[in-house]
Amino acid sequence: MRAAGYFEVKRLMDFLFSACSLVVLLPLFALIAVVLFLDSPGPVFYRQERVTQKGKPFQIWKFRSMVPGARDLQFSRGIQAEALVTRFGRLLRRTHFDEFPQLINVLLGDMSLVGPRPLMTKWVGERAQANPMALQRFKVKAGMAGLERLFFLLQDDAPALARFFPGLASFIGSTDLGYLDSYYVNHVSPALDLKIFALTFYMSLKRFFG
Numbered sequence: 001m002r003a004a005g006y007f008e009v010k011r012l013m014d015f016l017f018s019a020c021s022l023v024v025l026l027p028l029f030a031l032i033a034v035v036l037f038l039d040s041p042g043p044v045f046y047r048q049e050r051v052t053q054k055g056k057p058f059q060i061w062k063f064r065s066m067v068p069g070a071r072d073l074q075f076s077r078g079i080q081a082e083a084l085v086t087r088f089g090r091l092l093r094r095t096h097f098d099e100f101p102q103l104i105n106v107l108l109g110d111m112s113l114v115g116p117r118p119l120m121t122k123w124v125g126e127r128a129q130a131n132p133m134a135l136q137r138f139k140v141k142a143g144m145a146g147l148e149r150l151f152f153l154l155q156d157d158a159p160a161l162a163r164f165f166p167g168l169a170s171f172i173g174s175t176d177l178g179y180l181d182s183y184y185v186n187h188v189s190p191a192l193d194l195k196i197f198a199l200t201f202y203m204s205l206k207r208f209f210g
Contacts, residue, residue, distance in 0.1 A: 010112060011112075014106050015106075015107060019107055022107065028100075032044075036063060036088055039087055040086040040088065042067070043068065045101060046063070046065070047059045047061060048060055050120060050121070050142065051120075051138070052138075052141050056110075058105065058110040060102060062098050062102065063092055063097065064089070065093050065098045066085050066089055067084050094208070095208050109141075110141070111144060112140070112141040112143045113197060115141050115144075115146055116146050116181045117143070118142035119142075127178055130177075131182075132178075133178050133181070134177070134181050136181060140188060145197050147161075147165070147180040150199055153204065154203065164199060165183075165195075167187065168180070
């Protein structure tokens with residue numbers, strides 16, 4: 001399938017999957033909201049500016065996993081970020097449930113189910129300075145699942161990344177995450193997206209139950 005045609009189909013699949021998932025997960029979202037509020041009264045959702053396709057900024061949605069006003073406490077009192085994560089927030093992060101609201105971003109078209117990790121604005125320059133190829137990430141939309149997330153899920157078994165993706169054999173032992181961005185953009189296809197999505201889902205479940 002030609003890239004241009006695939007991106008049109010991909011957007012349709014993103015829309016349908018995110019819309020259906022949000023409906024199905026609505027009871028879970030409600031339960032998380034109640035437990036989150038009981039554990040740490042405050043906003044249920046956390047929004048932060050990230051960057052997606054063509055360098056466009058957008059507000060990413062997540063379930064709040066830190067105490068309200070955590071950023072101010074970090075700067076004003078020098079409290080370490082980890083100390084500001086709530087009890088329930090730790091569970092949300094470990095299971096990656098805190099990222100489920102990003103389905104809203106997928107529905108709105110800010111993100112895709114699969115793509116490069118959505119970077120904070122301040123990280124874009126650092127990533128580009130380390131490897132100019134990293135800027136190729138902006139040719140496609142940021143994604144909920146991607147090679148970078150898989151890299152961290154497989155960090156205890158880095159060679160596994162090369163087994164699943166032979167073209168990444170030269171990446172083993174490297175910390176240049178910009179290479180992953182470039183690889184994805186230059187090899188994007190239905191098969192690659194399906195493999196990334198399936199492996200991310202599998203590894204997330206394995207980590208949760210393991």
